[in-house]
Amino acid sequence: MRQPLIAGNWKMNGTRSSAEALMKAVLQGTSAIEKSEIVVCPPFPFLALGEQVLGASAVRLGAQNVCTEASGAYTGEVSAQMLAEFGCHYIICGHSERREHYGETDAIVAKKLALTIDQGMTPILCVGETLEQREQGRMEDVIAGQIDEIINRNTIASFGQLEIAYEPVWAIGTGKTATPAQAQAVHNFIRRRIADHDPAIAAKVRILYGGSMKPGNALELLSQADIDGGLIGGAALVAEDFLAICQAGGTAAG
Ligand code: PGA
Numbered sequence: 001m002r003q004p005l006i007a008g009n010w011k012m013n014g015t016r017s018s019a020e021a022l023m024k025a026v027l028q029g030t031s032a033i034e035k036s037e038i039v040v041c042p043p044f045p046f047l048a049l050g051e052q053v054l055g056a057s058a059v060r061l062g063a064q065n066v067c068t069e070a071s072g073a074y075t076g077e078v079s080a081q082m083l084a085e086f087g088c089h090y091i092i093c094g095h096s097e098r099r100e101h102y103g104e105t106d107a108i109v110a111k112k113l114a115l116t117i118d119q120g121m122t123p124i125l126c127v128g129e130t131l132e133q134r135e136q137g138r139m140e141d142v143i144a145g146q147i148d149e150i151i152n153r154n155t156i157a158s159f160g161q162l163e164i165a166y167e168p169v170w171a172i173g174t175g176k177t178a179t180p181a182q183a184q185a186v187h188n189f190i191r192r193r194i195a196d197h198d199p200a201i202a203a204k205v206r207i208l209y210g211g212s213m214k215p216g217n218a219l220e221l222l223s224q225a226d227i228d229g230g231l232i233g234g235a236a237l238v239a240e241d242f243l244a245i246c247q248a249g250g251t252a253a254g
Contacts, residue, residue: 002206004222004249005163005229007039007062007124008236009092019046023053025239030059036249039090044078051087062090068111080115091116093123096169106149114154123162131170140189147193156197164190164207165231171211173233180220183209187226215244222252
């Protein structure tokens with residue numbers, strides 16, 4: 001049984017005071033939610049605040065990105081070691097917004113995953129297809145390519161130390177959600193792809209769904225056999241909505 005993981009990706013939103021209020025509300029609200037593992041990923045400047053507010057609580061801290069290099073002359077970048085020092089447990093790697101706006105390739109994502117794991121943290125590896133790729137019938141090839149590149153570069157063993165988020169690009173921030181059946185089909189495809197290399201790792205790896213998950217659709221999505229949690233954008237900015245999704249994770253876990 002894989003414990004549901006609900007992670008909030010706050011993206012580039014909020015102020016110092018709104019971030020603090022949101023962290024406190026999540027912390028308070030989650031004390032009653034036992035079955036889901038809960039993570040918040042605020043922007044970099046709010047991580048120190050996150051470490052203070054969340055402390056050793058059950059709500060874990062994550063970052064949205066990390067540098068491909070360990071240290072040195074990389075102006076504007078943040079290293080995995082720094083993120084670990086500020087209490088991060090998770091790092092989102094290869095989000096489609098980074099792939100699209102900042103040219104992140106699978107080779108770059110592979111380096112970020114390796115550094116994250118080296119520093120004792122857990123990457124959340126994002127994969128997913130665009131609408132155009134889906135309509136051209138290339139969805140499985142695209143996702144298989146993203147997974148295979150990581151297997152080739154970082155070995156299958158790295159999948160024993162990470163989480164995957166399947167995020168159909170056309171569903172992110174659009175209000176369009178993959179149907180539970182559509183999402184389940186892709187999650188199952190991803191798990192089978194990993195099982196071809198290592199069935200034990202495939203059975204264990206958590207595959208989160210991301211893309212307009214909301215309180216109204218979370219339970220149905222999270223009840224699918226291969227959906228083990230959610231990577232939540234917009235709804236993670238509203239404590240009540242995020243907590244309702246965390247609750248749905250607990251309910252789906254039974
Ligand atoms: P969304 O974003 O929930 O706003 O669609 C999800 C994500 O990008 O992680």
